[in-house]
Amino acid sequence: MSKLRVAVLGAGGRIGSEAVRAVEAAEDMELVAALGRGDKLETLAESGAQVAVELTTPASVMGNLDFCVRHGIHAVVGTTGWTDERLAQLGTSLAASPETGVLIAPNFSIGAVLTMKFAEAAAPYFESVEVIELHHPNKVDAPSGTATRTAQLIAAARERSGSAPQPDATVTALDGARGADVDGVPVHAVRLRGLLAHQEVLLGGEGETLTLRHDSLHHSSFMPGILLGVRRVVGAPGLTFGLEHFLDLK
Ligand SMILES: NC(=O)C1=CN([C@@H]2O[C@H](COP(=O)(O)OP(=O)(O)OC[C@H]3O[C@@H](n4cnc5c(N)ncnc54)[C@H](OP(=O)(O)O)[C@@H]3O)[C@@H](O)[C@H]2O)C=CC1
Numbered sequence: 001m002s003k004l005r006v007a008v009l010g011a012g013g014r015i016g017s018e019a020v021r022a023v024e025a026a027e028d029m030e031l032v033a034a035l036g037r038g039d040k041l042e043t044l045a046e047s048g049a050q051v052a053v054e055l056t057t058p059a060s061v062m063g064n065l066d067f068c069v070r071h072g073i074h075a076v077v078g079t080t081g082w083t084d085e086r087l088a089q090l091g092t093s094l095a096a097s098p099e100t101g102v103l104i105a106p107n108f109s110i111g112a113v114l115t116m117k118f119a120e121a122a123a124p125y126f127e128s129v130e131v132i133e134l135h136h137p138n139k140v141d142a143p144s145g146t147a148t149r150t151a152q153l154i155a156a157a158r159e160r161s162g163s164a165p166q167p168d169a170t171v172t173a174l175d176g177a178r179g180a181d182v183d184g185v186p187v188h189a190v191r192l193r194g195l196l197a198h199q200e201v202l203l204g205g206e207g208e209t210l211t212l213r214h215d216s217l218h219h220s221s222f223m224p225g226i227l228l229g230v231r232r233v234v235g236a237p238g239l240t241f242g243l244e245h246f247l248d249l250k
């Protein structure tokens with residue numbers, strides 16, 4: 001069987017460099033390009049890549065994806081910064097290249113995907129829900145893509161089940177004291193030397209709390225998800241948002 005030809009964009013970065021090693025080690029894949037900032041995207045087209053793994057920055061991702069989609073190169077995207085406007089723009093590009101698949105995964109680690117699922121399931125049963133994400137201090141954005149997605153899933157689940165707005169009688173003396181508001185769910189971002197990528201979902205009801213916590217202790221936690229995404233995206237035209245769609249989760 002021929003190997004999948006894979007390129008990594010952002011190959012010199014924290015997660016990109018780990019992805020390069022993971023693709024090189026995968027028996028069913030061949031690393032055909034490893035691009036950093038300043039490398040010409042034409043190299044990507046010339047490499048014959050079937051799939052590009054996009055792990056750059058929110059400022060670079062749209063241009064890179066536009067190039068990939070125009071050249072019929074499938075993409076597995078971990079880069080953050082997704083807004084409705086950006087997704088609509090990507091949708092327009094994909095409409096012109098309907099065979100091409102793009103997976104955007106706010107988080108590639110199985111534990112983080114499960115935390116999102118559990119939070120979504122639990123949210124309607126508690127009056128209060130807050131999300132705390134904790135990352136290394138070199139992270140470029142806040143809140144994390146994972147926390148934003150988690151809060152969106154929580155809010156949608158509560159809306160579907162007719163949950164009341166969260167109780168909160170606080171009058172804040174300082175802006176930001178209650179975190180960011182993502183669809184009505186408070187999201188707090190911690191940046192701390194020594195951490196990698198962590199998240200807690202705090203749920204509170206009458207006389208009880210439930211805490212869901214996930215810890216990525218090493219960038220290797222994201223690699224099985226990236227490799228799964230590469231294998232599956234070639235058969236999934238259009239946009240897939242969230243790795244859960246490629247997992248057999250009940
Ligand atoms: N979905 C997931 O599971 C995960 C997602 N992420 C996300 O991935 C992204 C990268 O994170 P991280 O590795 O920590 O960040 P880094 O800053 O370590 O890496 C980003 C890399 O991309 C390079 N780069 C920037 N622009 C381009 C470009 N146009 N073409 C090619 N390379 C480019 C940078 O080069 P230079 O240094 O020269 O600027 C840098 O080497 C972030 O958005 C992060 O949130 C991270 C971990 C897991």
Ligand SMILES: O=C(O)C1=N[C@H](C(=O)O)C[C@H](O)C1
Pocket residue numbers: 080106107108135139140143144145146147196197198
């Ligand atoms: O920048 C990181 O490190 C991470 N970014 C992603 C995010 O913003 O959710 C995924 C993970 O949290 C690591």
